[in-house]
Amino acid sequence: MTSILDQAAGTFFAEAREMLVQMEDCLLRLDAEPGDRDTLDALFRSAHTIKGSAGLFGFDHVVSFTHEVETLLDRVRDGTIELTAPLVALLLRSADMIGRLIGAVESPAAEDGTGAARDAESRALLEALHAATGTRPGDGTTAAGGMAGGASTTAQATGTWHISVRFGREMFRNGMDPLAFLRYLSTLGDLEPVVTLDDAIPAAEDFDPETCYLGFEMRLSTGASREAIEEAFSFVREDCDLRLVPPGSRVEAYLALIEQLPEADPRLGEILVACGAVTRAELDRALATQARTRETEDVQVPIGALLASETGVPAQVVEAAAARQVKTRETRAEESRLLRIGADKLDGLINLVGELVIAGAGANLLAQRARDRPLTEATQTVLRLVEDIRNSALQLRMVQIGETFNRYRRVVHDVSKSLGKQIELTISGADTELDKSVVERIGDPLMHLVRNALDHGIEMPGERRAAGKPETARVSLNAFHDSGSIVIEVIDDGRGLDRDRILRKAIERGLVEAGTSMSDSEVLNLVFEAGFSTAERVTDLSGRGVGMDVVRRNIEALRGSVSLSSRVGEGTRVTIRLPLTLAIIDGFLVEVAGGSYVLPLDMVRECVDLRPEAAAQLGDAPLGCIDLHGEVLPVVHLAAWFGRPVVASGRRSVVVVRFGENRAGLVVDRLLGEFQTVIKPLGKLFAHLRGIGGSTILGSGEVALILDVPALVASAARGAQAQRKEEQTCPSSP
Amino acid sequence: MSVQSMKSAAPSDAGDDEEMQAGGEPTQYLTFSLNGEMFAVAIDHIKEIIEFGQPTEVPMMPRFIRGVINLRGAVVPVIDMNARFGREASAVSRRSCTVIVEVRSEDGPQDIGIMVDAVSAVLDIPASDIEPPPSFGARIRAEFLQGMGKVGGRFVMILNMAQVLSVDELAHLGDALGAAA
Numbered sequence: 084m085t086s087i088l089d090q091a092a093g094t095f096f097a098e099a100r101e102m103l104v105q106m107e108d109c110l111l112r113l114d115a116e117p118g119d120r121d122t123l124d125a126l127f128r129s130a131h132t133i134k135g136s137a138g139l140f141g142f143d144h145v146v147s148f149t150h151e152v153e154t155l156l157d158r159v160r161d162g163t164i165e166l167t168a169p170l171v172a173l174l175l176r177s178a179d180m181i182g183r184l185i186g187a188v189e190s191p192a193a194e195d196g197t198g199a200a201r202d203a204e205s206r207a208l209l210e211a212l213h214a215a216t217g218t219r220p221g222d223g224t225t226a227a228g229g230m231a232g233g234a235s236t237t238a239q240a241t242g243t244w245h246i247s248v249r250f251g252r253e254m255f256r257n258g259m260d261p262l263a264f265l266r267y268l269s270t271l272g273d274l275e276p277v278v279t280l281d282d283a284i285p286a287a288e289d290f291d292p293e294t295c296y297l298g299f300e301m302r303l304s305t306g307a308s309r310e311a312i313e314e315a316f317s318f319v320r321e322d323c324d325l326r327l328v329p330p331g332s333r334v335e336a337y338l339a340l341i342e343q344l345p346e347a348d349p350r351l352g353e354i355l356v357a358c359g360a361v362t363r364a365e366l367d368r369a370l371a372t373q374a375r376t377r378e379t380e381d382v383q384v385p386i387g388a389l390l391a392s393e394t395g396v397p398a399q400v401v402e403a404a405a406a407r408q409v410k411t412r413e414t415r416a417e418e419s420r421l422l423r424i425g426a427d428k429l430d431g432l433i434n435l436v437g438e439l440v441i442a443g444a445g446a447n448l449l450a451q452r453a454r455d456r457p458l459t460e461a462t463q464t465v466l467r468l469v470e471d472i473r474n475s476a477l478q479l480r481m482v483q484i485g486e487t488f489n490r491y492r493r494v495v496h497d498v499s500k501s502l503g504k505q506i507e508l509t510i511s512g513a514d515t516e517l518d519k520s521v522v523e524r525i526g527d528p529l530m531h532l533v534r535n536a537l538d539h540g541i542e543m544p545g546e547r548r549a550a551g552k553p554e555t556a557r558v559s560l561n562a563f564h565d566s567g568s569i570v571i572e573v574i575d576d577g578r579g580l581d582r583d584r585i586l587r588k589a590i591e592r593g594l595v596e597a598g599t600s601m602s603d604s605e606v607l608n609l610v611f612e613a614g615f616s617t618a619e620r621v622t623d624l625s626g627r628g629v630g631m632d633v634v635r636r637n638i639e640a641l642r643g644s645v646s647l648s649s650r651v652g653e654g655t656r657v658t659i660r661l662p663l664t665l666a667i668i669d670g671f672l673v674e675v676a677g678g679s680y681v682l683p684l685d686m687v688r689e690c691v692d693l694r695p696e697a698a699a700q701l702g703d704a705p706l707g708c709i710d711l712h713g714e715v716l717p718v719v720h721l722a723a724w725f726g727r728p729v730v731a732s733g734r735r736s737v738v739v740v741r742f743g744e745n746r747a748g749l750v751v752d753r754l755l756g757e758f759q760t761v762i763k764p765l766g767k768l769f770a771h772l773r774g775i776g777g778s779t780i781l782g783s784g785e786v787a788l789i790l791d792v793p794a795l796v797a798s799a800a801r802g803a804q805a806q807r808k809e810e811q812t813c814p815s816s817p
Numbered sequence: 818m819s820v821q822s823m824k825s826a827a828p829s830d831a832g833d834d835e836e837m838q839a840g841g842e843p844t845q846y847l848t849f850s851l852n853g854e855m856f857a858v859a860i861d862h863i864k865e866i867i868e869f870g871q872p873t874e875v876p877m878m879p880r881f882i883r884g885v886i887n888l889r890g891a892v893v894p895v896i897d898m899n900a901r902f903g904r905e906a907s908a909v910s911r912r913s914c915t916v917i918v919e920v921r922s923e924d925g926p927q928d929i930g931i932m933v934d935a936v937s938a939v940l941d942i943p944a945s946d947i948e949p950p951p952s953f954g955a956r957i958r959a960e961f962l963q964g965m966g967k968v969g970g971r972f973v974m975i976l977n978m979a980q981v982l983s984v985d986e987l988a989h990l991g992d993a994l995g996a997a998a
Contacts, residue, residue, distance in 0.1 A: 438890060678874060725876030763892040765875075765885065767924060767984050772877060778885060778892045786873040786885045786892055 091258030092189075094423065095136050099185050102129040104489070106178045111492045114171045123166075127156045133181060135314055138267045145184045146270075148205060151212045152177050158216055172500075173211055175493070180208050241272070241306045242330025246299070247340055249280070251322025254295035259319055261297055267315050272305025298324075426519070429479055436469075436476045437667060437761035443469045444759070444782030470759060473667055482522055484562045484571070485513030490526070491533045495558060498537045505544055505555040506537060512562035517569045517663055521641055525571070525661065528634040528645075532573045532657050533558065535631075540577030540655050550652060552576065564663070568643075568685070568742070571659040580649040582606050589615065607647050611635040642776055644743075644793055660743060670760030670779070672787065673738060674753035676727035679787035681760050681779055682749070686740045686792050690754055693735040701750065703729040706803050709737060709748060718748035719799045724774075740792050747796045762789065773798045844941050846966065848973055849916065849933040851898050851907070854956070855973040856933075857940070857966055862918050862978050864928065866936055869913035879990050880906060883932055888917065895930040901981065902957045907932055922984035929982050942966040947975065 109126035113119060130153045137145035152174065158164040183201055246268070250261055268274050280298035284290065303312065309327060316325050328336050447462040488510045499506040536558050544554040561572040582603055589595045589609045609615060613632040638645045643661035662668070662683075670681035691711065693701075701707040705723040708715050718737060722729045730752065737748040760779045765788075769775065776791030846857035847866075872884030872895045881900035885892050895915055899907045907913065912935035919926050950962035955974060963977040980986075 441890070678876075727876065763890075765892065766894065766927060767922060768882070768894050768927075768929075768988050769875065769878070770988055772875070774877070775875065778873075780887050780890065780892070784887050786887050788873065788875060 092140055094258070095140055096185060096189050097423070098136060099133050100182070102133050103178055103182050103185075104486070105129045107175060107493055108489050110171050110175050110178065111496055113166055114168060114496065117166050123156075123160055127153070127160055130156055131314070132317075133185075135267075135317065137185075138270060138315075139263045139318060141263070141266060142185070142188050145181065145188065148177075148184055148209065149181055151209055151216070152181070155212055155216045164215065170215060173208070173215060175496075177208055177212060180205050241304060243302050243304045244312060244330055245328035245332075245337070245340075246301050246303055246312065247326040247328070248301075248316065249283075249298035249324040250295045251319060251324075252294050252296070253322055254319060255293050257319075257322075261295065261299070264315060264319070265299070265301075268301075268303055268312070271307045271311065271315065272303050274301055274303050277301040424479075433476055433480065433667070436473050439469050440473055440667065440759045440761055441780050441782065445784065446782075448782040473759065477518070477667060480519045481516040482519050483514050483516055484522065484569075485510070487522055487526055487529065488513055488560045488562070491530070491560065494530070494533060495537065498534070502538070503543065504537070504541050506541055507555050507557050509557060509559045510561075511559065515562035515564060515569060517661065521569075521661055521663075524637065524641055525659070528637045528659070529560075529571065529573070531631075531634050532659075533560070536573055536575040536577065536655065536657075540575040540579075542578050546578075565660075565743075568660045569663055571661070573657045573659075574654065576654040579651045579653050579655055580607055580610070580647070581651055585609055604646075604648065607649055610647065611645065642791065668760050668762060670758045670789070671738070672755035672758040672781075673736075673749075673751040674755055675725065675751050676722040676730070677752075678727075679755065679781060679785065680721070680751075681758060681787050681789045682738060682740065682792060683789075684757060686742050688739045688741045688746070691737050691739065693737050693750055698735060706799055711737075711739065711748065716746065716748045717799075718750050719795065720750040722750070722752065724799065724802075740796075742793050742796075745793070745796060747792075747799075749790075749792075749795075760789065844943055846940050846942050846973075846975060847916070848937040848940055848968075849914070850935045850937060851902075851933055852904060855937070855968075855971070856898075857942070857973045857975045858916070858918070858978055859963075859975070860939060862920070864917045864919050866914055866916050867930075869909060869915050869932060871909075872930075881990075882987070886915065886930060888928065888930075891928065893917065893928045893930050895932055896982065896987070897932050898981075899934075902961070907934060910934065912936075918978055918982060920978060920982045920984060927984060929984075931982070940966075940968055942968060942973075942975075948972075 106126055106129045109122045109129065112122050113126065116122075130149055134146055134149040134153055137149065155164070155174070159166050159170075164170070180201075184205070187198065187201065248264075250259075251257075254261065265274065265277065278300045280300065281296065283296040283298065285296070305312070309329065312327060313320070313325070316323060326340055328340060443462070443466050447459070447466055450458040450462045492508055492510075495506050495508040498504075541556040541558070542550070542552075547554050547556065557576050559572070559574040561570075561574065563570055586595070586601070586606050586609075589606075589612070590597050592615060594609060594612050594615060595601070611631045611634070613630075615630065615632065635645050638659055638661070641661055643659060645657065645659045647655065647657050649655040669684040671684045671687050673680050673682065693709070697709045701709075701718070701720055703720070703723050705720050707718050707720060709718050710716070716737075716739065720729070733752070735750055735752055736754050737750055738754070739746065739748050758779075758781075762777045763779055763786075765772070765775070765778050774791055774795035775788050776794070777789045778786050779789055781787050845860040847860050847863055848855055848857045850856070867888075870886060872886045874884040875882060875894075881897050883895040883897045883900075883906075885894050887893075897907050899905060914933055914936045915930040916933060916936065917928055917930050919928055921927075946967040947964040948967070950959050950964055952959060955962060955965075957974070961977055961981050963975045965972045966975050
């Protein structure tokens, strides 16, 4: 039981953190465009959800603090308080505080000694919140406007509701505790009496201790709205049978209730009488009336109609309310269609799919060898299905980069305040998807790049004005897909990088020798070398020793690459290129000197024959050039490059690959076609191997190596350089 | 042929399976031959023994890395022990085996296959029969040896697998070669 509760609490923590992210996001958006109704509503909902769920678990600190935030937001929502920039800042700090309070509940041991400081800060924040809620600068007109625009709940006078609930059988198994709901309800008002219905409990031999058989009939005296009461059950809304009878309802409403509930009518009647919802006389009379109606009309009178006719509520109101309920239920259903799944389960699935791909390819190979046509067709159908499964499975792990990007809104907001710079963050391509494992590991390098841009790239407003640039600087985060990779760009329109200064520094640090001729791009990319930092003074934001070399290392560990371009006075653009997934790729299988190699299919542009005269020119040199459609294409002769015997005879092919701006040809012995490639890491032993990115297992069970095309071409380019500088005895290490 | 079957097939005259030294020193060793010489490896490093199958060669790697094999879906490197000891690369024969050894590295345990000419037996060598490695005279680097075991009147060289298969050193050797290429 405890572990189930822990599990549910885990869900709460995860959800609360999501809600906090959403709150922050909403606040920052409201900061940019105040008065956006939808955002405001979303903000309110996030705070409300945190409060509600925290209440379920009895995390009182969180509840009471969040309650104040919610109250303030409610005032903002109904227009009595204007959401000013200082207020946004206060709310942002409050959101942080909620996060810390939740963190304290989650791991109480983790923060010994900081508790007191946190409490003091939380009290200060609470006072600030009170002060903000207390002052009402808004006038009547704005308040009216706010009321008209929103679907806010109007508070009702205190009344006694009748709540009838039958919890779902799965409740315990889902980690819920009925008591938690009762506890939460009792925070809304006076919960008395509560009658527990144990009718559904079967005989002892059929009794399953993990099944919830319980139901409750209770009376709640509260000023809370119907929505607020229903909200209390939002965690189990889908599986429980919840009915509310509003205060002041007439006996017919209870009658309808009796009819709808699963228990025998007389038994319920007794309970209702016991609760004090109806008197015995009323009940008897109503039951009699109902029986008469049924006899004469032989149709059930709809409850709505019954309610309307008996209580004098106009039918439209009832219909409208019913329609709204349906809508609420639909949105809830929408939410419940999202499943939370442990990442390890997903990884397990991906691994299995990987094995399935390999086994399927093996079966297909055997069928082809056996020359059994129906069998081959059958295995091909299986392969096609496996491919679909593979794609769907990988899709499960794909997440949008937007969430990662949004984290930097807060960073930009805070940094621009603390540095006195005016910075606007624009995000594009937030819906670009990439593998979750990549997303998780790109956060830190990206943070470093964004901070670098904010701290070093962007000038102070005065400096910008003097340079004839708009005072508000612009930092952009871009993401898009390009030939099987995802490209992420961090662009700023700041002062840019000074080529000469970088070169001077690099020479000073001994990274390059004085007098070396280098292209602009080569010089700029020196900032990624270990031990290079242009920051002349250390700030609290960046330059803490974690340099750009760490950024590059992290990105290269993801089989990605990073490059930089910049113009003095105009800004800097850092381009990160990452593979979409780390698990399975579409590959293109080739044969070189008897061995099988896989190229990422997305990089393959075309395949052409190596013409005899070109082959003769190439000979057994590892590098060369061929004429491709009238253009010069540098080629790597793989067999020779790998130090394998070159077979001069026979047909050879050139695979033309493209990645980013680069194009190159790879001379191979044979083209074997497309191949779904499950990437298997080669291990540390091969970590230094440039040009081979991993391995995979073919249908035959043999291991094939995966070519890391960008690294291969880069080392080939360096090799060509080394060839040119023949005077050196030892070529520069890669 | 699994280690378990090797164990049961091993001659039991050398002592009981449970017979362990107080210090927890392993007493069971797998012996194998390399270029006519007997070597031994403590059995707790060994995961399994498989028939030698031609590995996929990895280009631009040192000679002692024969390549990689598919071990039930995992890709495992195979080291040619003769080449590792600076001798001629092993010739493949009918008795050639790949012994899968688990070594510890910074990134956790890693499986590595070692190619040997033939696997002999699992022997119990009491700690009292193990001499420290000689400072010279052994035909391989002294730090590769854990000791010399006396078995039936002759010495077997007990290998220090942590040294022989040091992932860092092997990777470094590969790196040096890659840089020179």
